[in-house]
Amino acid sequence: MTNIFAVILAAGKGTRMKSKLYKVLHPVCGKPMVEHVIDQISDLHTKKIVTIVGHGADEVKGYLGEKSVFALQEEQLGTAHAVMQAEEILGSEHGCTLVVCGDTPLIKSETMEALVNYHQKQNAKATILTGYTDAPDGYGRIIRNEDGMVERIVEHKDATAEERKVKEINTGTYCFDNRSLFEALKKVSNDNSQGEYYLPDVIEILKSAGEIVAAYQTEDFSETLGVNDRVALSQAEAIMQKRINRKHMQDGVTLISPQNTYIGSDVSIGADTVIYPGTIISGHTVIGRDCEIGPNSEISNCRIGDRTKVRQSVAADSEIGSGVNIGPFAHIRPASEIHDEVKVGNFVEIKKSVFGKGSKASHLSYIGDAEVGANVNIGCGSITVNYDGKNKHLTKIEDDVFIGCNSNLVAPVTVGKGAYVAAGSTITDDVPGEALSIARSRQVNKENYVQKLNFNK
Known part of the structure; x- marks a missing residue:
């Protein structure tokens, strides 16, 4: 030629x-x-x-x-x-x-x-x-x-x-x-x-x-079609969206409701993955085989492995492994690295963090600027306190750590391998491996104190 x-x-x-x-x-x-x-x-x-x-x-x-x-x-x-x-x-x-x-x-x-x-x-x-x-x-x-x-x-x-x-x-x-x-x-x-x-x-x-x-x-x-105004722009969008969705379905992807699924032109999706309605997938996203995405999820510029589920959640500019369960209502923010078989539950936010294989944050947690090892359990309401008002600091949680509910890990801090952090603790110093760390005030009960308050008078 x-x-x-x-x-x-x-x-x-x-x-x-x-x-x-x-x-x-x-x-x-x-x-x-x-x-x-x-x-x-x-x-x-x-x-x-x-x-x-x-x-x-x-x-x-x-x-x-x-x-x-x-x-x-x-x-x-x-x-x-x-x-x-x-x-x-x-x-x-x-x-x-x-x-x-x-x-x-x-x-x-x-x-x-x-x-x-x-x-x-x-x-x-x-x-x-x-x-x-x-x-x-x-x-x-x-x-x-x-x-x-x-x-x-x-x-x-x-x-x-x-x-x-x-x-x-x-x-x-x-x-x-x-x-x-x-x-x-x-x-x-x-x-x-x-x-x-x-x-x-x-x-x-x-x-x-x-x-x-x-x-x-x-x-x-x-x-x-030449696009000269917003009407023609919408027409081009509809035609191309139909073209893109058709190609994915021909390649073995199930779109439950194609007319309510929005996939960018540079997205790659593996066979036998199911995309539910209300889902937006954009950028250079790559999704593996046998995944379930949606409903009502938004994914941009992510790489997602096989057999991963993302339900009613948002993920951007991150690596997500195989066999991962995300959501509902989770937020994976940019520069996160979620390893295989991780669970990121409802109302969990992860930002610029590594989350090791088999680890779990099941609900109501914030993990920012952290390195989380394998088989770590992060209890409900626990957070990494990464910002001091001026700079962001790193939290390290090594393998097999158990973080109790409502714990605050004030960075920079390291929790050693196999350690336990008691529920309600605010950790400001490093925790040695295999240790139990308790950082909370001792409970004090004031007997008959309510009667002194005279609430009913």
């Missing part, structure tokens, strides 16, 4: 979005629209991807990083002018160049690959990705000749009554011979009502030069 290059049009501000966030950075299923486009194009093993930036250039560059190189369109003077900004990077290259709008997040790599293949098979200088729709109003129409080749593109406002009956439309995605593209761009005029340089004019220029211009029709019109 010939070298493949790509130009992503991402310079527009997107005023119809009515947002301070630049249009192409609006997320669909947890990932910016323009990143969806670039990730799909990258699957084609493109030699170079050039993103044309303008409004919000620094934000777009900062987000995409090394996924693309960038060219700046300082003034937005039309789509042909935008592509021309890539000439310094791509102008001398041999191969074919895809031109794709950064606000078309639903386009698939398979469709673009088919477009490129068709382009090469037809020995074309330009190939238009087209779509078929029963509602073509507002789109440019593809007018073909008797041989099925593209004769011209007619914009809706310029089309005759007969031409407006055509239901094959221009999607705004193209494949060009790279050298021919940049030669033709130099001939594009801005002699139009908007005073802009339009990329479709390249098609007319190539046709006039006797070059072959082809059109490849996508099978799924929804891929071509």
Whole structure:
């Protein structure tokens, strides 16, 4: 296959979005629209991807990083002018160049690959990705000749009554011979009502030069959806969510209620895992096999092993092992490492802590900035007191420790292997291994004291 290059049009501000966030950075299923486009194009093993930036250039560059190189369109003077900004990077290259709008997040790599293949098979200088729709109003129409080749593109406002009956439309995605593209761009005029340089004019220029211009029709019109406002954004979100959920179900994941389950585009889930309604899984989350997630759980950027259950809980940026039971109503905060066969019960919060194999915090506990060993039991209402008002400090709980209910472990402190901490203790000094530590006032009973209070008088 010939070298493949790509130009992503991402310079527009997107005023119809009515947002301070630049249009192409609006997320669909947890990932910016323009990143969806670039990730799909990258699957084609493109030699170079050039993103044309303008409004919000620094934000777009900062987000995409090394996924693309960038060219700046300082003034937005039309789509042909935008592509021309890539000439310094791509102008001398041999191969074919895809031109794709950064606000078309639903386009698939398979469709673009088919477009490129068709382009090469037809020995074309330009190939238009087209779509078929029963509602073509507002789109440019593809007018073909008797041989099925593209004769011209007619914009809706310029089309005759007969031409407006055509239901094959221009999607705004193209494949060009790279050298021919940049030669033709130099001939594009801005002699139009908007005073802009339009990329479709390249098609007319190539046709006039006797070059072959082809059109490849996508099978799924929804891929071509361009997002210009919040309504279209919601439509793209719904389509992609349905696509993502369908793929997981085809891969052996059970979604009890797909329409009420929200899974990000970069999530991986093992076979025979069951996802219950109201669950949101986002970021680069990886979930193992035979798990149960939900209902009403939120998981982002976590790695979860096999056979783990997470019920009505929140987990973020953490590692969670196999055979773990979390919830209901637990909170696993970032930088936590939950080992295998752990139990994290209701209203337990773990933050930036290691929790060893087989350990348990069954209810109403806070474990922050701690290293908890294996087979530790943390009783109800116990906490690690990690913050002194200025700095966070580490609590170490070694293997086989028993922490009684309502205990406070004031960091920095270490509880040695096999030690017991009596219920209600506030531990401020290290506890030796195998010791029993009691840190509470001795109980005192005042006989007949209530009668002195005269509550009933």
